[in-house]
Amino acid sequence: MHACFMIARLTFKQIQHAGLFSALFVSALLAISLSEFAATITITEQQSTQLGLLAAVLRLTGLLISAMLVININHNELNSGHTQLLLSTQINRSQLYFGKLLSTLLLSLTVALFSSLILLVYSQNNVLLYWGCSFFLELLLVNSMALWLAFGLRSSVLASLALLLFYLFARLADNLVQISQGPFFNPHSWLDQMALLFLTALSWLLPSLNHFALSQWLIQASTPLDHFYYSALEAVLYLLLLISATLIDLHRRVF
Numbered sequence: 001m002h003a004c005f006m007i008a009r010l011t012f013k014q015i016q017h018a019g020l021f022s023a024l025f026v027s028a029l030l031a032i033s034l035s036e037f038a039a040t041i042t043i044t045e046q047q048s049t050q051l052g053l054l055a056a057v058l059r060l061t062g063l064l065i066s067a068m069l070v071i072n073i074n075h076n077e078l079n080s081g082h083t084q085l086l087l088s089t090q091i092n093r094s095q096l097y098f099g100k101l102l103s104t105l106l107l108s109l110t111v112a113l114f115s116s117l118i119l120l121v122y123s124q125n126n127v128l129l130y131w132g133c134s135f136f137l138e139l140l141l142v143n144s145m146a147l148w149l150a151f152g153l154r155s156s157v158l159a160s161l162a163l164l165l166f167y168l169f170a171r172l173a174d175n176l177v178q179i180s181q182g183p184f185f186n187p188h189s190w191l192d193q194m195a196l197l198f199l200t201a202l203s204w205l206l207p208s209l210n211h212f213a214l215s216q217w218l219i220q221a222s223t224p225l226d227h228f229y230y231s232a233l234e235a236v237l238y239l240l241l242l243i244s245a246t247l248i249d250l251h252r253r254v255f
Contacts, residue, residue: 003091007099012106015069020107024114027061031118051122052215058115059135059213063167066111066139067146070104071159074150093250097151101243104147108139123218130223135213137235142167142209144239148246151253171210173203207238 035054042049077083086096116132145166149159211231217223 003095004099004102007086007091007096008102008106011073011100011103014073015103015107018069018073020065020069020110023065024062024111027058027065028114028118031057031061047122048219051119052219054122055115055119055131055213055215055218058118059138059215062111062115062135063139063142066107066143067163068160069107070143070146071150071156071163074100074147075156075159078150078154094247097247097250100147101144104143105140108136108143111139112136119218123221125221127217127221127223130228131213131217134228134231137232138209138212141207141235141238141242144242144246148242148249151246152249166206167209169202170206170208173206174208174210207234 031054034057035050038053039047039050074083083096087093112132112135115135116128119128119131142163146159146163149162150156153159153162208231211227212235
């Protein structure tokens with residue numbers, strides 16, 4: 001357990017030195033500037049537009065910053081031989097992974113708290129707490145996937161592209177299923193049926209990230225609790241699946 005905490009502390013320090021807080025402050029300035037600009041050109045519902053855009057930009061930039069840091073930091077350690085050096089000591093692969101996972105949890109918590117504090121200036125209601133918790137779970141899911149890809153793929157570019165595809169399909173899978181069942185769907189065409197079957201299977205395999213940290217919650221000042229608890233349960237189950245897959249992959253890998 002001590003080894004896990006040591007690895008988590010060292011990895012999180014590397015993330016900080018890589019420019020975590022600088023990137024977060026730049027993203028916050030970008031989000032605030034865009035939201036203020038949108039409020040000035042909007043005739044009605046200025047506050048709703050400003051709050052929704054601010055939350056959306058903070059969410060997107062927070063996910064991008066944290067995921068890229070996870071991939072780059074772990075790939076640099078693999079390429080520099082630091083990981084191999086750790087494994088040559090009494091630290092085993094499970095301790096290495098859980099230490100990295102703990103640093104990922106700290107990173108996700110930091111980004112979620114930072115974004116929630118920015119939004120606190122614009123929204124002073126209890127819904128922000130649910131939004132922050134949901135955003136933390138989404139960050140933890142995406143960053144855990146980034147950690148798996150960083151260990152599994154030897155190229156940081158391939159890992160980044162794979163993570164981007166995962167995020168896009170996880171966000172759009174439900175919408176793609178609905179589109180495929182639209183007026184152009186031909187039930188007698190085997191191509192349409194295969195496409196619908198593929199998209200339906202994809203929506204079942206991937207987490208529904210389009211249900212996490214919705215800007216709509218902040219705008220309407222209400223959160224459907226059954227919706228929130230369902231997404232939280234989905235996040236926990238998928239996180240357990242990612243942990244198992246990463247541990248299996250890590251134990252099979254030759255360093």
